[in-house]
Amino acid sequence: MLQTFTTAAAGLSTGLIDYLRDPEELLLALGPYVLIGVAVIVFIESGLLFPFLPGDSLLFTAGLLHSQLGLNFWLLISVVIVAAVGGDQAGYWIGREFGRKLFKPNARVLKTEYLEEAEAFFDKWGGPALTLGRFVPIVRTFIPVTAGMARMHYPHFFRWNVIGGIAWGGGMCILGVWLGQIPAVRNNIEIMAVLVVLISVVPIIIGFLRKRAQKKSSK
Secondary structure (H helix, E strand, O other): OHHHHHHHHHHHHHHHHHHHHOHHHHHHHHHHHHHHHHHHHHHHHHHOOOOOOOHHHHHHHHHHOOOOOOOOHHHHHHHHHHHHHHHHHHHHHHHHHOHHHHOEOOOOOOEHHHHHHHHHHHHHHOOOHHHHHHHOOOHHHHHHHHHHHOOOOHHHHHHHHHHHHHHHHHHHHHHHHHHHOOHHHHOOHHHHHHHHHHHHOHHHHHHHHHHHHHHHHHO
16 A cells, blocks of 8 residues: 555656646646646745746746636736735745744755845845846745845835736736747747746856856965
């Protein structure tokens, strides 16, 4: 029985990973619950300290396929924005109440280095970091937590949170609709989703290369 359960769990895990790698397949698999599924994923990635979800590619693909998925475009954008703003609100509360206690140097997900990167980003850009951070995978999950830990003035946080939710959530969906009018894009959704992810991680790659260069120069 244990072996059967383990096999089933492994199969479920593999299937889930496959879905997360392919946002189109994930959206189609959600069926009538697609809007709820998108909202949950956006909410979790925005503030519940689980950064490894297909945020950018999912929203781009949802915007591109909204008609095929039976979704009203403006309803999709509204739900995404509310979920993004709500996720950051949750992240702010987590940071304010629990702070660094959740992060460990050798943790699998809540690594101290992720928090330190978010703090550096936040220190450099201040309030606009809440908006700019939305477009950087991993960083966008920890920016609201950092704001909460720093006891950022709540009205100031809320204002930038809303701006960021609209810019990222609405912007990615609109980008999907706009580029979806191009046949080459619509016929190669998987490739476009990969490109969106690659573009999203460019800031992380640049930051890594800069750190590496600084370490070499300091030796």
